[in-house]
Amino acid sequence: MVGDRDRRNPGIIPRTFTKIFEIIHDNESKFEFKVSAYMLELYNDRLQDLFVSPAEAFSKRIEIKRDRKGLVFAQGAETKEAASAGELFALFEQGCANRHIAATKMNVESSRSHLIIGIMIESRNLTNGSVSFGKLSLVDLAGSERASKTGAKDDQLKEANSINKSLSALGDVISALSMEQPHVPYRNNKLTQLMQDSLGGNAKTLMFLNISPSDCNLDETLTSLIYATRVKAITNNAQRNIDSKEIAQLKEVILKLKSGQPVEEDV
Template structure:
């Protein structure tokens, strides 16, 4: 909690148990969970130990994973910018952590977050009036695609990554849908997932071939004083880093893999620059890093899941992921509540006031970031 107050990005490590395929190939477990905060990897050069804010062992359930996430959902409803994302090699369990299994008997963070948002809203209906909007994108082969439109239309649609004056990132041109219930939000999510690019590889029967970004905006109006808060919850399921020799990627899949690795490399450059406090942070080198600019080194409360395999055959990738995640731990964000007074909210509702007028008025009517959604 102290680290959260300081703005440090929190990092959870989740260990995937050995699969039947790995066991049949004679692989053995080389990863061990020492306690709730420490994980070790048995390497040819000796035991390597890593420490994180939480370590979830091989028997951890989806409920265990979500237990410490729920208060971040509360922060989003309260008006903060929140980002939860999963990183790891292909087949390490990122999509299972974020989305769940195929028939959703074991739902992941995303569907659980949908339910929690509306549960929190229901508990506070006597104090606040709420509205919820969502967009859903995938970054596929260097292109940002809207998952709320059919794939053929998505190819011709132009989506631009922009920032408002307070540094909040949004996708200009993306289809934004309003949801009045958790069921409506989940139905929209299922619609988007059906349009996402997946394929079978040697490492994973349903490998994500794109980065998935779900953005949820929660507007809450205080019924007592009329002030308005705007929270943004970004849920990101990154595609897995992969080596073609291991995954058997060819032709289109090889192109996809190269694009995935290029974007993750750019993300690594941003993380390195932030963790070593360099003057220049190369956010603009890739669409993925532009999308995550307010989540890494920005104004979000951010939680990273690093997903790793316990298998000896994935030891090198596991070490790389853990070192990557260790750098993320060193990054500090500056999370601030997005709020505006009743008067500013009313002026914006009218729609006739420019940003300069609103900025001047905000100096007199009280502090707080101004809303700048497309």
């Protein structure tokens, strides 16, 4: 997801940052863009804000909410704007420095949490004033763990149990979606609640799998491939989220009124 340290071979996340602003640059004569992001980790069943210090993150309460259009947002989390790919990557590096990692027998730098980056993009058509908006979720899932292989004990064992529990919940959601069941158990875990607008409904979902070529990891490799096969069975009808010029203006007025700002009479 990240790539190497010197960025000679960037991973999906930095490549995505670059591509977003390449598209913005190519269309800036027709649209006005606003890009903002939040960055969270799910650690031991608790959502923590990575844009603040670990001490502050521990004391903050983050709640998962949905707006009327089904867009999921993290109430209480810091949201920061970025004007370039470089600014977005700097925010990402800041957040990564606060993420929980540890060494195990399987990995020198093992992720002890799931990483969720939400990138909100709003564009205003300079010709007709209509506003389009969407969210891109970049999720770096910690790998499922077997204590017998990782040597996890005490706190690491607790972390592993939490990781496996949330991955199991995600698997249940994927199964329900792929089999088109009437009830999808999003609420069984905070990970699936936070990913609800990225799985099913008006969303396009991509999963990239990192598997091992070693014979000793054959069981994990097969399990991961089966997991990904179920994801591939999910089919959605993604649509654009767009507001007319009038609706966009009304929303702007409401925001100003809520914040106590003056509103022009001709708006």
